Amino acid sequence: MSERTPVPIGTAESAFDRRRRLFGVxxxxxxxxxTLVGVAxxxxxxxxxxxxxxxxxxxxxxxxxxxxFPERAGVRAALAGSIWLLVLTAVxxxxxxxxxxxxxxxYAPKGWITKVIQTNIANLAGVPSIVYGILGLALxxxxxxxDRSILSGALTLSLLVMPVIIMASQEAIRAVPPTIREAAxxxxxxxxQVVSYQVLPMAFPGxxxxxxxALSRAVGETAPLILVGAVGFVxxxxxxxxxxxxxxxxxxxxxxxxxxxxxxxLAAAGIIVLLLLLLTMNAAAIILRNRALARR
Numbered sequence: 001m002s003e004r005t006p007v008p009i010g011t012a013e014s015a016f017d018r019r020r021r022l023f024g025v026x027x028x029x030x031x032x033x034x035t036l037v038g039v040a041x042x043x044x045x046x047x048x049x050x051x052x053x054x055x056x057x058x059x060x061x062x063x064x065x066x067x068x069f070p071e072r073a074g075v076r077a078a079l080a081g082s083i084w085l086l087v088l089t090a091v092x093x094x095x096x097x098x099x100x101x102x103x104x105x106x107y108a109p110k111g112w113i114t115k116v117i118q119t120n121i122a123n124l125a126g127v128p129s130i131v132y133g134i135l136g137l138a139l140x141x142x143x144x145x146x147d148r149s150i151l152s153g154a155l156t157l158s159l160l161v162m163p164v165i166i167m168a169s170q171e172a173i174r175a176v177p178p179t180i181r182e183a184a185x186x187x188x189x190x191x192x193q194v195v196s197y198q199v200l201p202m203a204f205p206g207x208x209x210x211x212x213x214a215l216s217r218a219v220g221e222t223a224p225l226i227l228v229g230a231v232g233f234v235x236x237x238x239x240x241x242x243x244x245x246x247x248x249x250x251x252x253x254x255x256x257x258x259x260x261x262x263x264x265x266l267a268a269a270g271i272i273v274l275l276l277l278l279l280t281m282n283a284a285a286i287i288l289r290n291r292a293l294a295r296r
Contacts, residue, residue: 053272065235066251081248086218088151089154101165101166101207102169102195132224149244152229160224165207165210169207173203201295204289212285230250234246249274
């Protein structure tokens, strides 16, 4: 019986290493291709919007109200309504969401009730926005008698973004090392002092990141605002939280649904204004986050 010739160990290892490197390169190229698909789609969209909208982006667009004549139409009322709504939503949702995250992470007992609350918050983050619009119509507009006002829209959007902010804030608080808490307790600090002076300053950049993402979703929502009273044509800028309002996404949708090419150009210009508003909000939040990181 002939003996089988053994395969050198070094040869087998080198073949295995070559396959492993090949799989690594293929995986890297696959991930890069997936990234390029999203980036390419974004670039095509931005280029198309800029080509159509930049010629109509001027001072008149920002200072004129909506009109059935495209040469007179503008986004003044929609821009003011979006700013009102965004600021009011942030003022309502941010403190409530952060307080809820602090309670769930630092004060709530670790039991089945807390797990049920956590599960419900995660489920609420995935609920379609139209459901929140129906809830806002029934609760804020009709039951509480707030009418079709900016306050009703802000409360509805606050319900929409609060689950996202709560989950992001919890992750940021959970990322603070336990040794920080233990050191503070060892020096005689109370739980309130540990949370306010140690945990929150370290978690604040992550909390702001989650808030940015949540408000970015809110600024582009249309369906819940239609239900709670946003109208397609407003010939005045809101002066208070109980006034009627319109928003940029609704104004853009109204223009893009018209058959004239001039209104499509106006819609593209409105998209640019909406993107600039979103970038301004994100830049402000990033500046605050960087300052918090520098202080930490």
